[in-house]
Amino acid sequence: MSHTNIVSRKFSRIPYLLKLLSIVFVFLFLFGTLIHLIEPDNFPKITDGIWWVIVTISTIGYGDYAPKTLAGRIIGTILILTGVGILTSYFASIAKVAISKEEQFLNGTKIFNGSNHYIIVGWNERSKTIIEEIHERRHEQAIVLIDNTLRQHPLPRTNIHFVHGRATVDDVLLKANIREASLVLITTDFKQNEMQTDMFSILTLLAVKGLNPNVYCLVEILTQEQKENARRAGADGLVETNKFASEYILHFLLSGKAVEIQGEWFGIHIAELAMQHEWAHLTFQQLSNLLLEQDILLIGIMRGGKRRLKPPAHSPLQANDSLLIMAESY
Template sequence: MNKIKEQTSFLFKFLHWPLIARILILIFIINSIFGAIIHTIEPEEFPNWFDGFWWTIVTTATLGYGDFVPVTVLGRSIAIILILVGTGFVSTYFVTLAASAIATQNNYLEGKVDYRGSEHIIVIGWNERVRETLRQINSMSSKPLSMVLIDQSLQKNPLHDQNVHFIKGNPSYDQTLLAANIKQAAFVVISADQSKNEVQADMNSVLTLLTVKGLNSEVYTIVEILTSQQVKNAWRAGADEVVQTNMFTSYVMINSMMSNGMSETLLNMLDQLKGSKLKFLDVDHSLIGETFEKVSNILLQEKTLLIGIKRRGDTMVNPPLLTLIQKDDCLLVIRD
């Protein structure tokens, strides 16, 4: 009774194996049996079992090398049965294999496959700003970076040929972020949803930020906020950086009104500063207590241009030359 139960249990498990594995095992079993039979019937033509097994493999695969051929009527009858039975299984195996490959490729394109890498960049939301952001990331990196795009409106990966893994789903749901392997991500960039009005877009961004920080409190997050009223909520939700795109746009427009052609100049300047040229530096111990002017001259000798100071969250661009450098300051510089 126990033996019957064990056999039934094994059969049940076998039926739940992947289809390709089941077909491959059946092919091996059938060819092994027919290999043993042909070796028994024609031992002179098939000196051992492996020769018989080899003959069954090339026969069912329709290769037919002809190095082993049955010569008796019974042997050829066995060959006919093998061709009728075995070839069907082999053909089914290759068809299933091809179908599985196509299905896997489609799943990748449609964002249904979980991401398994680590130290990657997760970009949430899709718009032209995101497209340009991903292009810039790829262009300024000397080695390919792993990037994951999360969006629920896209039907397929728009950047499948640019080392971008796509996850389709609502970014405020745990299962979507877990599919993007949020727990091992290095950065998360949250873009405002352009299909919603500004207030709703900011509420969604803050909710997504809360979900991200709930799953991985250590990941560095950059969130785009459109309305000034939601900036504090973004900081409260744990944002490491808040980008107020509407404020940036208004600054560019005002400067263009005051000085015609300034918008193009600003864009060119930002394009030249992309990557690692514009950065914050921790203050060296030897520079504490020195004036902004003196520190600027010291850094110029190192081909580094000092343009400002970040102090307790506030950034001073081109401060008075006699401003003293303090211990916890960060120096805003431009360097190659």
């Protein structure tokens, strides 16, 4: 292979913007040097010539430097006809790259390059609540969402990174930078039957552990049959959604306490309990201890329409707060 071909191949590997920027610099230096050689009295330094080239092709035209000779004006004419186009192409290319990056971010095709991030697999009400809570409480924590059903980023106005695809595919996990992740949460998809859902979760777990054996994996499991399989596949923690929900509902059916089902978090049904007058002066820790004596687990509060899970232990409760509870099972 000839030396020319080798140089050509190496140049072709350079990013397009860097190539274009190199051409702009060569162009500035070439015309700046040329006008300095043609009119050394008017442009005593090469830097004066380069400054004139920059001002001219950017169409600013300060007028502090201008060619006086016929040859200099011919150079200036050539510069205007060619230089403006080169500079416009450069800035247009920058804008195109920026738009392309934004499209990749929205479509879920952009590679995540951060580290120590959380990866959440599956977009549903549980994962949405978890992401929003983490984002609100620990804004600096990087989060990557992997989902195959979404066509666009579900939270485009946040710094949450979205990767479109199945988490069982290595390329998708690598886009999420699985090797640098600190935690992976695999949620279930209730649109499928329970056995298929658990099998997909375990397959995802195997793919994750195959690329990063040390990452902490929390897996949501629906069936008792797949619980041990998930542990064998390397699950560091299990969330048994159906078991928690059943025990919670059973407890309140047997206890006869009137509660309203508020929603789901991690597959656990959370109940909202009205604040009683005698509780309003207590701290969160004091009321938590009091309710534990009644086999009721206090996990958070609703204040001003916002859910706050596990607030500071010594934070005082307010009369208009609602309590978020989950009772211990019998």
